[in-house]
Amino acid sequence: MSCKYVIGSGPTLAHAVAAWREHDPGQRLHEVAVEPGAGRAALAAVLDALDFADADAFVAIDAQHLNFHRLALVDALHERGVAMPPLVAASALVNVAVTPGENSWIGPGAIVQHGCSIAGNVVIGAGAIVGAGAAIGASSWIDDGVVIGRAATIGAHVSLGLGVLVGHGVRIAEYCVIDRAGRIDKDVPARTFLHASHAGPIVIVGH
Amino acid sequence: MQSRLPPQAYIDQAWFERERELLFKPLWQFIGLKGMLDKHNAFITRTLFGIPVVVQNLRGELRAFENVCPHRQNPIQTAPHGVRALTCGYHGWNFDSEGAPAHIPFEAELYRYSPEERACLHLRRFALECIGNLVFINLSAEPMPIKQQFGSAMTAALAHCSLAFDNEVAMTTYDARFNWKLVYENLRDANHPSFVHAQTLSKYATFNAKVDDAALESLHRMRADGIPDKARALALLRSFSGGGRDEPIGHIPHQSWFDEVERYRDHDWYYNWLVFPNLHIASPTGGYTFTIEHHIPVGPDRTEMVVYYFTAKKKQPYPASPAVLHDLMLSTDVILSEDIGVLEQVQRTLHANARPARLGDYEYINAGIEPWYMDVMEGKIVL
Numbered sequence A: 001m002s003c004k005y006v007i008g009s010g011p012t013l014a015h016a017v018a019a020w021r022e023h024d025p026g027q028r029l030h031e032v033a034v035e036p037g038a039g040r041a042a043l044a045a046v047l048d049a050l051d052f053a054d055a056d057a058f059v060a061i062d063a064q065h066l067n068f069h070r071l072a073l074v075d076a077l078h079e080r081g082v083a084m085p086p087l088v089a090a091s092a093l094v095n096v097a098v099t100p101g102e103n104s105w106i107g108p109g110a111i112v113q114h115g116c117s118i119a120g121n122v123v124i125g126a127g128a129i130v131g132a133g134a135a136i137g138a139s140s141w142i143d144d145g146v147v148i149g150r151a152a153t154i155g156a157h158v159s160l161g162l163g164v165l166v167g168h169g170v171r172i173a174e175y176c177v178i179d180r181a182g183r184i185d186k187d188v189p190a191r192t193f194l195h196a197s198h199a200g201p202i203v204i205v206g207h
Numbered sequence B: 001m002q003s004r005l006p007p008q009a010y011i012d013q014a015w016f017e018r019e020r021e022l023l024f025k026p027l028w029q030f031i032g033l034k035g036m037l038d039k040h041n042a043f044i045t046r047t048l049f050g051i052p053v054v055v056q057n058l059r060g061e062l063r064a065f066e067n068v069c070p071h072r073q074n075p076i077q078t079a080p081h082g083v084r085a086l087t088c089g090y091h092g093w094n095f096d097s098e099g100a101p102a103h104i105p106f107e108a109e110l111y112r113y114s115p116e117e118r119a120c121l122h123l124r125r126f127a128l129e130c131i132g133n134l135v136f137i138n139l140s141a142e143p144m145p146i147k148q149q150f151g152s153a154m155t156a157a158l159a160h161c162s163l164a165f166d167n168e169v170a171m172t173t174y175d176a177r178f179n180w181k182l183v184y185e186n187l188r189d190a191n192h193p194s195f196v197h198a199q200t201l202s203k204y205a206t207f208n209a210k211v212d213d214a215a216l217e218s219l220h221r222m223r224a225d226g227i228p229d230k231a232r233a234l235a236l237l238r239s240f241s242g243g244g245r246d247e248p249i250g251h252i253p254h255q256s257w258f259d260e261v262e263r264y265r266d267h268d269w270y271y272n273w274l275v276f277p278n279l280h281i282a283s284p285t286g287g288y289t290f291t292i293e294h295h296i297p298v299g300p301d302r303t304e305m306v307v308y309y310f311t312a313k314k315k316q317p318y319p320a321s322p323a324v325l326h327d328l329m330l331s332t333d334v335i336l337s338e339d340i341g342v343l344e345q346v347q348r349t350l351h352a353n354a355r356p357a358r359l360g361d362y363e364y365i366n367a368g369i370e371p372w373y374m375d376v377m378e379g380k381i382v383l
Helices: A010-023 A040-048 A067-080 B013-024 B107-111 B115-119 B145-163 B180-187 B213-223 B230-239 B256-260 B321-349 B361-377
Strands: A002-009 A029-034 A055-060 A162-164 A176-178 A183-186 A192-195 A204-206 B029-032 B042-048 B050-059 B060-068 B080-081 B101-103 B125-131 B132-136 B169-175 B242-248 B269-277 B277-283 B288-300 B302-309
Touching: A002 A067, A002 A183, A010 A029, A010 A055, A010 B050, A010 B180, A040 A067, A055 A067, A067 B321, A204 B321, B013 B107, B013 B361, B029 B050, B029 B288, B050 B269, B080 B125, B101 B361, B115 B169, B115 B230, B125 B145, B132 B145, B145 B230, B145 B242, B145 B269, B145 B277, B169 B321, B180 B288, B180 B321, B213 B361, B256 B321, B302 B321
Parallel strands: A002 A029, A002 A055, A162 A183, A176 A192
Antiparallel strands: A192 A204, A204 B169, B029 B132, B042 B050, B042 B080, B050 B060, B060 B125, B125 B132, B169 B302, B242 B269, B269 B277, B277 B288, B288 B302
């Protein structure tokens, strides 16, 4: 009988296990804890001990390290050819034509309207609204209740925190963190961090 | 011992304005990192002591100008940094590497300047020097040689460490509500981390405050006899900047990205460079990461803290480098916020009749700067 490994860390792992149980009560689940930020060798040691012959997986690590910790585990599972089907909560309203990428997770009560694209390894929290035609880049994190306007673009590795509202057509470029409640009505350049703890933005320049 | 600095030195507007003229304007000031100015038309803007400044790369040459168009006083560059021609957005005046107008749209038809008048239209230029990857400017019409301020050894040390800096840099600005001197005094107070940073910095680095009897004796002599001449004053000024290995740090948890950078040296030490008056460079991770704090005085009780976060030079680009800088910023912010919190508390206690601080013998470094500082402020030493 097939099983699913839910691999991750902290409260996000526990939350994902509960969500998969609710989503598919008959599924055999194995919860596997890893250290977020573990190097390739450490991840390999954990994954080598698992039997993926008749199993798929789901990775549940929060947005830390601009979602790269979650991505590292997704990549390691990719290399092993392990499938990571998305998790869409039964109470989420996702337009039928929208196909979330692998290892994406759409929480309860979220609304994803027609014409949206949801790349791989995306987390859309409970009650979030993604307006028609919006594009959500890979390995991004959209917290509970966030509102993304129609035709907005969210780049890869972006995190939007509680209370963020992105205006229609606004572009948040890749590697941004917006963790300050409020409405974003102007495009945000790549590698910009807006935190509630900082009055001004933190920006990265150069390469 | 009682501090020589009266409370007015921390709260009084007239004192602050005198300080800007007598202390800051003659001294070389950090303005930014050379790596941020590595292409034609790359620029940085800052307001230093009320003067808007632009530093711009003009075909490979770094130039510092007052960031004000001579036509209608509009700032020429309006962003804090970027890549854009030195062109005023108000009426399109463009300037060359000497700060002279290279092109004034409709000049003949609309402006009709005489040759003499046009010759006066150039931008006000400031002296600029680079030490390694660090860019300094001087606002004085007759700037002192930069080595006179920092000395050869410190100049070499800054050049050496700054060449290890990576060019991908995270930056932010804190609007701190305290006098700039509180932060430089705090940085030279090795007794505060075990109290203010008990749960953070002190967990992995122990800063041992010590009493240096020989230094104390020389301090007491200076307090009694005064500073005899300008040569001695300049020697003292050079002695206020220094740094390098500060304290050994405990085990540094290996991060997977450590392999992506060329570590500065290979010692598990906390590196600190204190560049008088208002620059602090640190590597709290034994040469893997760096932080620069630039404390820009904007009022007697306000300091703009521009903070730069970066790693040692990357061996090659790697995808997660923005995440490394974001994490570095978050972890450094905890410690900076602890310092800012205490210093803002101190600032709030100060008033015109406040008693001066009572320094302990371990604070001989701060106490040693005070007679020099007061001589500058009283006009006995002219920089």
